Amino acid sequence: MEILDDIQVELNLDAVLDQLHIKPGTARAKELANLLDQVQAAAKPRALYEVCYVDERGDKTVTIDGVVFTSHVLRVNLDKVHRLFAYVVTCGKEADEIVLPKGSFLKSFWLDAIKNSLLKASCSYLISHLRQQYALGRTATMSPGSGDVTVWPIEQQRQLFCLLGDVNELIGVELTDHCLMIPKKSVSGILFPTELDFHSCQLCHRQDCPSRRGSFDQERWESMGYRCETTTN
Numbered sequence: 001m002e003i004l005d006d007i008q009v010e011l012n013l014d015a016v017l018d019q020l021h022i023k024p025g026t027a028r029a030k031e032l033a034n035l036l037d038q039v040q041a042a043a044k045p046r047a048l049y050e051v052c053y054v055d056e057r058g059d060k061t062v063t064i065d066g067v068v069f070t071s072h073v074l075r076v077n078l079d080k081v082h083r084l085f086a087y088v089v090t091c092g093k094e095a096d097e098i099v100l101p102k103g104s105f106l107k108s109f110w111l112d113a114i115k116n117s118l119l120k121a122s123c124s125y126l127i128s129h130l131r132q133q134y135a136l137g138r139t140a141t142m143s144p145g146s147g148d149v150t151v152w153p154i155e156q157q158r159q160l161f162c163l164l165g166d167v168n169e170l171i172g173v174e175l176t177d178h179c180l181m182i183p184k185k186s187v188s189g190i191l192f193p194t195e196l197d198f199h200s201c202q203l204c205h206r207q208d209c210p211s212r213r214g215s216f217d218q219e220r221w222e223s224m225g226y227r228c229e230t231t232t233n
Contacts, residue, residue, distance in 0.1 A: 003170060004047040004129065009121040011036060011114065020113055032110055039114050043095040045122040046171040049087040049130065050164055052190075054078055064190075067159050071152040074142060074190075081192045085130055086163040089123050090173050090186035091115050115185045123187060136193060143189035144179070154179045160188055 013033055014024065022028050056063040057079070060072040064084070078084065095115050100107050130136060145154030157179040161167055168174045174182045181188065 001048070001050050001165060001170075004049075004126065005044070005171070007045040007047060007122050007125050009045065009118065009125055011040060011117055011121065016114060016117060019117070020110060031107070035107060035110055036114055038098060039095060039111065039118065042098055043115075043118055044092040045090065045118060045125075046092055047087060047089045047122065047126045047129075048164055048167060048171045048173075049085050049126065051134075052084050052086050052163055054082055054084070065163055067162050069152075069156055069159055071156065073147070073151045077140070077142065077194070078192060081194075084190050084192040085134075086160055086188075086190050087126060088161075088164060088167055088171065088173050088181075088186060088188045089119065089126055090171060090181075090183055091119050091122065093172050093183050095185065096183050119185045119187060127191065130191060138194055139191050140194040141189045141191045143187060146189075157181075157188060160190070 013036055016036060017024055017029055017032065020032065022032055052065045054062060054064055055066060057075060060075055061068055061070050062075045062078050063069070064086075095118065098111065100111065127139065127141075131139065142152055144152050144156040144160060146152065157175055161175050164170075172183075173186050173188075176182060
């Protein structure tokens with residue numbers, strides 16, 4: 001079990017301004033810069049990971065360190081994988097404790113976007129750490145709840161947390177009864193070596209998803225054994 005509790009990420013103001021369509025040098029740009037400084041001063045992103053090994057493979061299941069996961073896509077992706085990395089990354093509770101003036105709806109939107117960028121940068125930090133620490137080549141990740149509901153159900157968060165121990169005690173991330181994480185700006189999953197590019201967006205029909213990293217891939221969808229489209233709302 002490894003904990004990264006000194007994640008150093010520096011968000012680029014120009015990139016955040018561009019993302020939020022705010023013109024540099026304006027009054028709003030100055031307000032955003034102040035909020036960005038506030039977040040970076042307060043936030044303490046953390047990550048937890050465990051090196052895991054595949055024990056057994058079933059038809060639509062894969063057993064990892066004694067924990068059984070049910071997902072046909074996960075089973076296919078791990079067909080030739082022996083070692084993988086289970087992880088949780090979070091912006092931390094400190095970022096959620098930032099208090100904005102009452103009625104600051106625009107700044108609340110900005111704050112959410114900044115925390116999303118912070119989480120993304122923290123995930124990149126973890127992946128870079130794993131690649132360097134374990135001399136990994138090409139890798140891919142999967143997260144419970146990403147992609148269509150049939151890809152890897154969000155309820156499998158419970159099994160993933162079993163691999164990682166007391167995640168709340170270790171890095172302050174709590175799993176709710178509905179398998180959502182608190183703090184909200186947290187992500188869990190597994191990272192595994194692969195020869196093919198893969199991300200769950202390729203198996204997701206939600207075209208309006210704000211976190212989409214790529215287009216739905218019908219060929220990849222069918223290669224996973226699916227033959228008809230499903231719709232998730």
